[in-house]
Amino acid sequence: MPDQTPNGDDKRLFLLDAFALIYRAYFSFIRAPRINSKGFNTSAAFGFTTTLLDLIKREKPTHIAVVFDTAAPTERHETLLDYKANREEMPDDIRSNLAYIRRIIEALRIPILESDGYEADDVIGTLAKKAELEGYTTYMVTPDKDFGQLVTDKIIMYKPGRGGDPPEKLGPKEICDRWGGLTSTEQVKDILGLMGDAVDNIPGIPGIGEKTAIKLVQQFGSLEGVIEGVEQLKGKQKENVIAFAEQGRMSKMLATININAPVELNHDALHLDPPDKDKVMEVFSELEFKTLVNRVLGATVLMNGGGPLRGPSRERAQPKSHQLRHQVKWISSAPRWMRTATCR
Numbered sequence: 001m002p003d004q005t006p007n008g009d010d011k012r013l014f015l016l017d018a019f020a021l022i023y024r025a026y027f028s029f030i031r032a033p034r035i036n037s038k039g040f041n042t043s044a045a046f047g048f049t050t051t052l053l054d055l056i057k058r059e060k061p062t063h064i065a066v067v068f069d070t071a072a073p074t075e076r077h078e079t080l081l082d083y084k085a086n087r088e089e090m091p092d093d094i095r096s097n098l099a100y101i102r103r104i105i106e107a108l109r110i111p112i113l114e115s116d117g118y119e120a121d122d123v124i125g126t127l128a129k130k131a132e133l134e135g136y137t138t139y140m141v142t143p144d145k146d147f148g149q150l151v152t153d154k155i156i157m158y159k160p161g162r163g164g165d166p167p168e169k170l171g172p173k174e175i176c177d178r179w180g181g182l183t184s185t186e187q188v189k190d191i192l193g194l195m196g197d198a199v200d201n202i203p204g205i206p207g208i209g210e211k212t213a214i215k216l217v218q219q220f221g222s223l224e225g226v227i228e229g230v231e232q233l234k235g236k237q238k239e240n241v242i243a244f245a246e247q248g249r250m251s252k253m254l255a256t257i258n259i260n261a262p263v264e265l266n267h268d269a270l271h272l273d274p275p276d277k278d279k280v281m282e283v284f285s286e287l288e289f290k291t292l293v294n295r296v297l298g299a300t301v302l303m304n305g306g307g308p309l310r311g312p313s314r315e316r317a318q319p320k321s322h323q324l325r326h327q328v329k330w331i332s333s334a335p336r337w338m339r340t341a342t343c344r
Helices: 018-028 043-059 075-079 098-107 120-133 145-150 172-178 185-195 210-220 223-228 235-243 245-255 277-287 290-297 321-325
Strands: 012-017 063-067 137-141 155-159 168-170
Touching (some): 012 120, 018 043, 018 098, 043 290, 063 120, 098 277, 120 155, 145 155, 145 185, 168 172, 172 185, 185 210, 185 245, 223 245, 235 245
Parallel strands (some): 012 063, 012 137, 137 155
Antiparallel strands (some): 155 168
């Protein structure tokens, strides 16, 4: 394969937070699930694929990857045994779609990234920071508010639209405004450390919600600043900050995205290439995604007993996930945080 290292100004990397988008897709059809002729609920696979295809058509990325969490515990689970313990079990209708979603991503010749011991957030954060140093603009495709801490002029949050609405692109100004006028996007993790996160079972400091956390960070600059300036506080709030200072520090650590996951920025593997038409036809036909086959291949398809109309066979390219998988290894070094994004 020729060297795909970007030489021009058009260096746009899109990193998709797989499970956040899969859950979002599934619940968008919760009142009217998509059931095919076999009685199989395809809501998660159809919604995720539609989001992915819409993004490719609208944005025309030069580079792209889909990032998954693994079942392996992370350093966060070692720090807090109950980390994410409040989350409900994955719905069966999502679990049954996962293998199909992976097949669809590979059929589109988009790499799948995952690393045991690291969350998808960490892999996305690491690649975004490395890509920034090499002149890319990276779009973190996710509805997850935690990613705001990574935003810079060259690292953007990209929230897909709903119901035909356009996507939201959130840069430093938008993130700082969303959190009440911060001076730095890195302060998002200070707010999360103070207020905690019930979804991830991050405790925070009792009695401090989002509005109070924002006010305290505006006043003291950081969670550490709040703890150091505790004598300026009053009443129960002062008591809680003193009593739960260490819990607050731990909560900030849990909310902080690690940008040192063991994954490299492989220009060739991340480059967006044409899909494997045979594999697209195969998996879309199994799921009865007739309209999506037409969008990807521009072909009319017979289903429900007629069988798919298959184009000429060609050699199937190896999934690009394999090009990256050998680079994933365990590391235990402490995080080294990169520069702050100034809001303006």
